Amino acid sequence: MIAAQPLVQPPLSNARAAPKLQVERLDVHFRARHAVKDVSLTLADRSVLAVIGPSGCGKSTFLRAINRMHDLVPGALVKGKIRIDGRDVYARDVDPVLLRRSVGMVFQRPNPFPAMTIFDNVVAGLKLNGLRGNHAELVEKSLRQAALWDEVKDRLKSSALSLSGGQQQRLCIARALAVQPQMLLMDEPASALDPIATARIEELIHELKERYTIVIVTHNMQQAARVSDRTAFFYMGELVECGPTEQIFTNPKERRTEDYVTGKFG
Amino acid sequence: MSSLRVRKLKNRLMIGLCAASVALALVPLVSVFWLVIKEGAAGLSWTFFTALPAPVGELGGGVGNAILGSLFIVGLASALGIPLGVGAGLYLAERGGGWLGNAVRFTAEVLAGVPSIVLGMVAYALVVVPMGRFSALAGAVALAFLMIPGLARATEDLIRLVPHSLREASLALGVPQWRTSLRVVLRTAAGGLLTSCLLAISRAAGETAPLLFTSLNNQYWNARPDEPTASLTVQIFNDAVSPYDALHRQAWTAALVLLLLVALLNLTSRLLARGRLRGS
Numbered sequence: 348m349i350a351a352q353p354l355v356q357p358p359l360s361n362a363r364a365a366p367k368l369q370v371e372r373l374d375v376h377f378r379a380r381h382a383v384k385d386v387s388l389t390l391a392d393r394s395v396l397a398v399i400g401p402s403g404c405g406k407s408t409f410l411r412a413i414n415r416m417h418d419l420v421p422g423a424l425v426k427g428k429i430r431i432d433g434r435d436v437y438a439r440d441v442d443p444v445l446l447r448r449s450v451g452m453v454f455q456r457p458n459p460f461p462a463m464t465i466f467d468n469v470v471a472g473l474k475l476n477g478l479r480g481n482h483a484e485l486v487e488k489s490l491r492q493a494a495l496w497d498e499v500k501d502r503l504k505s506s507a508l509s510l511s512g513g514q515q516q517r518l519c520i521a522r523a524l525a526v527q528p529q530m531l532l533m534d535e536p537a538s539a540l541d542p543i544a545t546a547r548i549e550e551l552i553h554e555l556k557e558r559y560t561i562v563i564v565t566h567n568m569q570q571a572a573r574v575s576d577r578t579a580f581f582y583m584g585e586l587v588e589c590g591p592t593e594q595i596f597t598n599p600k601e602r603r604t605e606d607y608v609t610g611k612f613g
Numbered sequence: 614m615s616s617l618r619v620r621k622l623k624n625r626l627m628i629g630l631c632a633a634s635v636a637l638a639l640v641p642l643v644s645v646f647w648l649v650i651k652e653g654a655a656g657l658s659w660t661f662f663t664a665l666p667a668p669v670g671e672l673g674g675g676v677g678n679a680i681l682g683s684l685f686i687v688g689l690a691s692a693l694g695i696p697l698g699v700g701a702g703l704y705l706a707e708r709g710g711g712w713l714g715n716a717v718r719f720t721a722e723v724l725a726g727v728p729s730i731v732l733g734m735v736a737y738a739l740v741v742v743p744m745g746r747f748s749a750l751a752g753a754v755a756l757a758f759l760m761i762p763g764l765a766r767a768t769e770d771l772i773r774l775v776p777h778s779l780r781e782a783s784l785a786l787g788v789p790q791w792r793t794s795l796r797v798v799l800r801t802a803a804g805g806l807l808t809s810c811l812l813a814i815s816r817a818a819g820e821t822a823p824l825l826f827t828s829l830n831n832q833y834w835n836a837r838p839d840e841p842t843a844s845l846t847v848q849i850f851n852d853a854v855s856p857y858d859a860l861h862r863q864a865w866t867a868a869l870v871l872l873l874l875v876a877l878l879n880l881t882s883r884l885l886a887r888g889r890l891r892g893s
Contacts (some may be wrong), residue, residue, distance in 0.1 A: 414785065416785065419784065419790070421710075444788070444789050445787060446787075447785055448786070449787075452781075454781065454782065454785075456778060458776070458779055458782040459782075460779060460797060460800075462800050462803065471783070471786060475783060475786065475793070475796050475797065476787065519782070522782075523786070526786055526787060
């Protein structure tokens with residue numbers, strides 16, 4: 348793999364590594380509908396980007412473009428570039444199946460595999476890809492990272508459906524972590540959960556940030572303010588503004604951002 | 614006030630009519646059970662299950678070879694029909710959007726409406742004629758034709774019930790689509806599929822017409838797929854059309870055994886279905 352050379356060497360005072368995620372002029376169409384319009388942004392390694400905006404503004408569509416989930420939707424068309432570590436994920440030689448192993452995803456509703464045990468759910472990504480062996484260590488590590496180990500260590504063989512909604516969502520996070528991704532995409536991971544479970548997920552995002560780069564879609568602005576380093580505000584498929592979270596919430600540059608974060612609409 | 618009374622009266626009348634139609638529908642069902650048990654129970658014995666049919670004029674004997682033959686033919690038919698039926702259903706549900714899917718769906722519908730005797734003739738032409746002999750395999754092919762369309766439709770419906778979110782979960786883990794179909798989608802629908810398969814098997818077990826000129830019949834034990842093989846249904850048919858009273862009684866008892874066998878399969882599938890509902 349060839350690492351992209353930055354065109355301009357960054358000045359020493361700002362000696363940060365090249366961004367983990369670079370999106371350049373991204374457009375997503377579903378047949379006649381233009382769902383994401385000309386979006387460009389960057390995200391540093393091991394930081395959290397919150398994507399906010401009213402329903403139907405293209406947040407989830409943007410997120411799903413990153414791990415190429417739109418490949419499976421008939422009529423979907425993605426244009427532009429999305430680079431992870433400098434490599435365009437839509438390049439012809441990138442296998443979307445392999446890409447998805449390095450970019451984990453957590454969905455809005457917890458979706459553990461109902462026919463599998465807790466243990467098997469965690470290693471589903473490996474087992475379904477035919478990797479046999481004793482994965483006990485990996486299961487413990489993943490469940491610990493997802494802050495679920497202590498609650499389930501005595502019943503790893505019971506059905507994943509015996510867990511509460513919040514536990515199921517953490518199980519799904521553990522399942523995503525077990526394939527050892529570089530990035531984690533979260534599509535409103537707490538919107539189906541109660542406040543206590545939500546707080547646990549948010550705490551978890553803080554811990555996961557130490558190891559992973561995270562993009563989280565949420566329509567809960569307070570959640571975005573609590574968990575993220577940077578925030579992107581989407582409206583009608585456009586990226587209105589993207590900047591440090593504090594600035595977006597206290598001193599936005601755009602009028603529409605201000606109206607949204609102060610609750611004038613949305 | 615009076616309109617309310619009229620309404621209540623109508624209500625009672627309609628409920629009464631419903632109850633009456635239930636009772637009427639139960640008459641043939643109960644009488645079939647009653648008649649088969651009454652006529653057949655007397656002949657039940659251990660030798661009936663284990664012995665070969667006695668020559669005409671001798672007492673005793675059984676239909677052991679026909680019971681085994683039925684299990685053999687239906688087992689072969691399941692081995693052929695279940696993978697094809699379930700596979701076709703999986704294809705229809707996962708990839709069946711285009712013209713090919715619609716063509717398969719249409720074909721399955723037509724095939725489901727074809728009388729079973731016609732399927733027997735097709736198996737005769739396809740298997741018996743080239744092999745030059747009647748065989749268990751030919752009977753199994755005819756029964757498999759019978760099982761495939763129903764199984765394909767049932768599988769398609771069951772697969773469509775599997776939530777899309779599970780497919781996405783699997784794909785997002787970097788699992789290729791074909792593995793997702795086989796190991797997540799099919800596995801999630803496994804309970805329902807098992808029920809559908811058992812129902813298809815019990816339907817095939819009760820068929821006579823497709824076996825008449827495919828597996829034919831056999832007075833002796835047979836476990837070879839390329840030999841004519843006895844089956845309960847054909848045995849019943851042959852006994853029933855014979856002029857001998859002893860064979861008539863044998864037919865009744867064989868019918869009872871067949872009824873019990875099919876009831877057992879149905880009961881198992883019901884229990885499995887109920888267990889599945891409680892499990893989720």
